Amino acid sequence: MSNIKAVIFDIGNVLIEWQPERFYDRTIGEARRREMFASVDLHAMNDKVDSGQHFTDTIYATADSYPEWRDEIRMWHDNWLELATPVIEHSVHLLRRLRARGVPVFALTNFGIESFDFASGHYPFLAEFDRRYISGHMGVIKPAEKIYRMVEEDCGLAPATLLFADDRPDNITAAAARGWQTHLFQGPQGWADRLVAEGLLSRDEATFAAAEDAS
CATH class of the missing domain: 1.10.150 (DNA polymerase; domain 1)
Structure with a gap:
């Protein structure tokens, strides 16, 4: 488990x-x-x-x-x-399947205040996170150590219980240094495989079918 x-x-x-x-x-x-x-x-x-x-x-x-x-x-x-386009639909599918499973899903992103508000108006799934950590509001960007510490302090979860996906090796390295579990994102299928390997999703749940996720 x-x-x-x-x-x-x-x-x-x-x-x-x-x-x-x-x-x-x-x-x-x-x-x-x-x-x-x-x-x-x-x-x-x-x-x-x-x-x-x-x-x-x-x-x-x-x-x-x-x-x-x-x-x-x-x-x-x-x-x-x-x-900032297109949407990586398979990743959105994974976000939604995790939440349907009852797994808390957070965002940790380098994003401006106004630009995130703008993006949220065009991409409704950005409102679907359980917690959103937006660098513009936090006043610090990845990979600064402080931003990861702020997430830990806010959510109250131990670093080793957090699984973080990011496409930049420097951001992953900084999170791992805090004790987070990490995944270097190089495509949604690899991320899906990691979530299955962790037991967080079944293979069927992690498989993307565009027609099912249309919204």
């Missing part, structure tokens, strides 16, 4: 694909995208948003600081939903 008391999902690239480079390759071309990303640290800009700075103000201020890239940088805000 598993000793896992809660399963924790990252969101970006676990439940929703987050590939800004792919969006820019499609809209302005790969060569120009590479030039822009070499000139402007857009991921550092996004970290500021994820740390709690205002979504619009932060991105627009960055855009104004780089007039040669102003329109393109503003796309990060104005076309944000096109950066």
Whole structure:
């Protein structure tokens, strides 16, 4: 029998694909995208948003600081939903099957305050977690040790009873250092297999059928 008391999902690239480079390759071309990303640290800009700075103000201020890239940088805000898509439907299926089994399911994600509110309006499953730990509200981002400690203190569960899936090795390493059980997410099937191996879902429950999960 598993000793896992809660399963924790990252969101970006676990439940929703987050590939800004792919969006820019499609809209302005790969060569120009590479030039822009070499000139402007857009991921550092996004970290500021994820740390709690205002979504619009932060991105627009960055855009104004780089007039040669102003329109393109503003796309990060104005076309944000096109950066955060598509949904990884099999992962959503796993979230729902865990909750149907009575397993508490949490989110731990680097996400801005306003951008998470925006995403929640488009992706209703983001309201289905038992607890949501959003970095923008917490004022700290993964992989800082503090964010994992804050989760432990809030949920009251021992680190070894938490199973955490994230696509970034640095985030996984930091969680494991706190004593969490971890899974490096490289696709939903591997995550499904891990949940079955832990005894949290049956093989049938972990198998995704799109028609069954349509909502």
